Amino acid sequence: MKNLYKLFTLTMGLLALSACEADRDSNPVLNEPDTFVLNVPAFASNNVYDLKNSESLELTCTQPDYGIPMATTYSVQISLEEIFVDAHAETNTEANYTTLGTTHSSAKMEVKALEFALALGDLWSASSDEEFPTTPIPVYVRLKAELTNSGRGIAFSNVIELPKVLGYKAVPPLELPSSIFINGSMAGSNWSNWVPLAAVNGMSKFFGLFYFGGTDMFKFGTKEGEYIGFNDPRLTIASDAFTGSDDGFGGQNISVNVTGWYTVIMSVSIKGTDYAFTLDIAPGEVCLIGNAIGDWTFGDKGKFQAPTTADADFVSPVCTGGGELRMSVKVPGEDWWRTEFAIPNGKIVFRENKSVIDSWSEIGPEYAINVKAGQKINLNFVQKTGSVTQ
Numbered sequence: 001m002k003n004l005y006k007l008f009t010l011t012m013g014l015l016a017l018s019a020c021e022a023d024r025d026s027n028p029v030l031n032e033p034d035t036f037v038l039n040v041p042a043f044a045s046n047n048v049y050d051l052k053n054s055e056s057l058e059l060t061c062t063q064p065d066y067g068i069p070m071a072t073t074y075s076v077q078i079s080l081e082e083i084f085v086d087a088h089a090e091t092n093t094e095a096n097y098t099t100l101g102t103t104h105s106s107a108k109m110e111v112k113a114l115e116f117a118l119a120l121g122d123l124w125s126a127s128s129d130e131e132f133p134t135t136p137i138p139v140y141v142r143l144k145a146e147l148t149n150s151g152r153g154i155a156f157s158n159v160i161e162l163p164k165v166l167g168y169k170a171v172p173p174l175e176l177p178s179s180i181f182i183n184g185s186m187a188g189s190n191w192s193n194w195v196p197l198a199a200v201n202g203m204s205k206f207f208g209l210f211y212f213g214g215t216d217m218f219k220f221g222t223k224e225g226e227y228i229g230f231n232d233p234r235l236t237i238a239s240d241a242f243t244g245s246d247d248g249f250g251g252q253n254i255s256v257n258v259t260g261w262y263t264v265i266m267s268v269s270i271k272g273t274d275y276a277f278t279l280d281i282a283p284g285e286v287c288l289i290g291n292a293i294g295d296w297t298f299g300d301k302g303k304f305q306a307p308t309t310a311d312a313d314f315v316s317p318v319c320t321g322g323g324e325l326r327m328s329v330k331v332p333g334e335d336w337w338r339t340e341f342a343i344p345n346g347k348i349v350f351r352e353n354k355s356v357i358d359s360w361s362e363i364g365p366e367y368a369i370n371v372k373a374g375q376k377i378n379l380n381f382v383q384k385t386g387s388v389t390q
Contacts, residue, residue, distance in 0.1 A: 028068040030153075036064040038143050038157035045163060048136050051120070052168045054113040061107050064145050064155045071148040074104040075233065076111055079140045080123050082159060097142075098123055101274040103233050105148065115272035117170035124167075136164035149231055149250055172270045177222040180206040180266050184218025184253070187211050187310035188382045194224040197266060198350035200331060201338040206266045207331050209284050209381045211310035217245055217253040220266065222275065230254045234271075238280040260284070261306045261314075261381075265331055285330040286379065288316050289340070291323030292371050298330050304379065316377040324359055325369045325377065325388070342367045343386030348379065 038061045041047070049057060063072055077084065079097035087095040098119045102112060120139060124132050139162045147153035181194040188210065189195050197206035219227045228235065230244030230252040241262075244252035256262070261284030269276045288302035289295070295302050304314040316327075325343070328336040340351040344366040360367035371377070371388055379386045 030070075031065055031067040032153050033064045033066070033155050036143075036145060036155055036157050037062045038141070038160055040160045041162075044160070048164045048166055049113075049139075049162055050166045051113045051117040051170070052166070056110040056113055057116060057162075059109050059111055059141070059143070061143055061145075061157060063107050064153065066147070066153055070153065071105065072107075072145050072153070073148045073233075074107075074109060075144040076100045076102075076104075076109070076116075077142050077144060078116065078119055078123065079159075080127060080137075082140050082161065084140075084142060084159065094126075096123075096127070099144070101234055101272045101276065112273060114170055114173070115274075117167050118172060118272045120165070120167045121170055132167065132169055136166045138163045139165040149252070151231070151244075173273055174270050174275065176204045176270065177268055177275065180220060180222060180268070181224050181226075182208065182218045182220040182264065183224075183227070184216060186213070186216040186218065186256075189218070194221075197264070198329075198339070198341075199352040200334055201340075201351055201353055203334075203338065204268045205331075205334075206268070207329065207339060208264050209261060209286070209329055210264060211261050211284075211382070212256040212258055213310075214257065214259040215255070217255040219247075219253060220277075220279075222268075227251075228277070232277075234274060234276050236276070236278045238278055241281050242279060254279070256281075260308075263329060263331060282330070282332050286314050287328055287330060287336070288319070288326070288377070289328050289336050290326035291321050292319040292325060293317065294320055296336070298328070298336055304377075310382055313378040313380050316379075319371050319373055319375045319377075322372045323370065324361075325371045327377065327379075343369065343377075343379075343388075346385055346387055348381065348384045348386050 038059065077097050077099045081096050085093065085096045087093060100115050100119055102115055121132060140159050141162060142159045143157040145155045180197045182197065183189055183191060183194045185191055195208060197208040199206055219229050221228050229247060241256060241258045243255045243257060245255040247253045263282045263284050265280040265282060267278040284306055286304040287298050293302040301317060304316050306314055326340065328340045331339050342349055342360045354363055356362055369388065376389050377386060378389055
C-alpha cells in the first residue's frame with residue numbers, strides 16, 4: 001500500500017509539473033519592438049495633398065508586434081527632411097521634425113489637414129527665411145507608437161514621402177487660455193476645489209505657490225473640472241520633481257516628489273489645433289521689492305522667511321524704509337513686476353495683467369498700502385491673506 005501511495009503521489013506531481021509547463025508555454029509575452037510599418041498611401045506619388053481644401057489625410061499602418069493585441073496610441077510626426085533628427089542639448093541640435101498634437105487609437109487614422117498645415121508652416125519658418133511656397137513640396141512622415149497610458153512599447157515606423165503637399169499660411173483656431181486651474185491633494189485644494197494660478201504679466205505663463213508634503217499630487221485644466229494629467233500627450237514635463245501615478249481611472253495624476261514650499265509654473269502655447277503645456281517647478285521664494293527694502297530686484301535682503309509647514313506664514317525681513325508696499329513671487333527668468341501682488345483688505349491679489357505703471361493706487365486706493373521702517377509683512381498663501389505688523 002505504501003508503494004502504491006508513492007506511485008500515486010509521483011504521478012500527480014508529474015501531471016502538475018506538466019500543467020505548469022503548459023501554462024508557461026501559453027502565457028502571452030509582451031514584446032517591445034523598435035519599429036513597425038507605415039503604409040505609403042496608394043496614390044501618394046500622383047496625388048497633390050491640397051491642405052487648404054481638404055478635411056483630412058488618411059494614414060494606415062500595421063500595429064507594432066507587441067506579441068498580443070494591445071491598446072496603442074499613435075502620434076504623427078512630419079519633417080521637411082527624409083532623415084529625422086532628434087534634439088540634443090549637448091550639441092545644441094534642434095529636432096528637424098514636429099509631432100502633431102492629436103493622437104490616434106487606430107491603425108487607420110484621419111489626420112486633420114489644418115493641423116498638418118499648421119505644423120508644416122512652423123517647420124518651414126524654423127528652417128527658412130523665404131516665404132512659404134505656393135507650389136507643392138515633399139513632406140516626410142513617420143509614426144510614433146506606444147502602449148496607451150503606459151509609456152512603454154515606444155516604437156517608430158519607417159519614413160514615407162508625400163511628394164506633393166500644397167500647404168498655406170494656416171491660422172490656429174484657438175486663442176491662448178486666460179486661466180489655468182489646478183486641483184490636488186496639497187493644502188488649499190485637498191481635491192475639493194480648483195485653485196487658479198496667477199498669470200505672469202504679458203505672457204502665456206501661469207504660476208502658483210504651494211506647500212507639498214512629498215506625496216502630494218494634482219491635475220490641472222484650462223477650466224475647472226478638465227483634469228489634465230501626467231500622461232496627457234500635450235504636456236511636457238520640465239522637472240524631475242514630477243512623476244506620474246495611477247489615478248484609478250485609466251489616467252495619471254502628477255505626483256510632486258519634493259517637500260516644502262514651491263512655485264508651480266505652467267507655460268502654454270498653441271501647437272496645431274490644440275494647446276501645448278510645459279510644467280516646471282522652482283523653490284517658493286517671495287521678496288519685498290522697492291523702497292521698503294531699498295532694492296528693486298529679487299535680492300536676498302528682501303527675501304521672506306518661508307515656513308516649514310503648510311499652515312504657517314511667510315514672514316518678511318524688517319522694512320528698512322518707508323513707502324508703498326511692493327512684493328513679488330520669484331519665477332526664474334521673469335522680472336519682478338510680472339509676478340507682483342498686493343494685499344488690499346488683507347487679501348493676496350496678484351497683479352496678473354492689470355495696469356500698474358507707478359502705483360497700485362492706479363487700480364484702487366485699497367491696493368496701495370504704505371509701510372514704515374521697522375514693520376514686517378506676514379503672508380499666508382493657503383488662506384490667501386496678508387498683513388503688516390510691527
